[in-house]
Amino acid sequence: MARPPHNGPTDRELTLLKLLWRDGPSTVKHLHSVFPLRPKPAYTSLQTNLQGMLEKRYVTRQADQQAHIYAPALSQAEVERGAVHDLIRRVFDGSALRLFTTALTDEQASAEELSQLQALLNDRRD
Missing domain, CATH: 1.10.10.10 (Winged helix-like DNA-binding domain superfamily/Winged helix DNA-binding domain)
Structure with missing residues (x-):
C-alpha cells in the first residue's frame, strides 16, 4: 500500500x-x-x-x-506553523479550538505555559 x-x-x-x-x-x-x-x-x-x-x-x-x-531554507517558525495548520485541518476538521481543548484537557501544559497562553489570549483580545 x-x-x-x-x-x-x-x-x-x-x-x-x-x-x-x-x-x-x-x-x-x-x-x-x-x-x-x-x-x-x-x-x-x-x-x-x-x-x-x-x-x-x-x-x-x-x-x-x-x-x-x-x-x-525554512525557518523553525515556518515549519511549526505549517505542521500546526496541517494538524488542525486533517485531525481537528479545521477547528483550532478543538486542538487547544484537547491539548489542555490532557494536562500536558504546565502552570507557566497556561499563564503564557492566557497572556497571549489577553493580547489578542485587546
Missing part, C-alpha cells in the same frame, strides 16, 4: 532541519556525526535525504572546496 502524500518534512527530514537550526550550515559528515536517532542511518542515506530536501526546497546547498554545505 502506498504511503499517503506528506505535507511538510518527514520525521527524518525534520530531525535534519532541527540539527541545521541548532548547529547552522553543516556538511553531511557533521550531520551524520551528531544524528541523534538510533540506529543511526548510513552516511549515504543522509546524503540522499538531503538531496531530496534540496529538491523540495527545505535546504540550500553550497559547494565548498571538498564538501557540500547544507543550510535550512
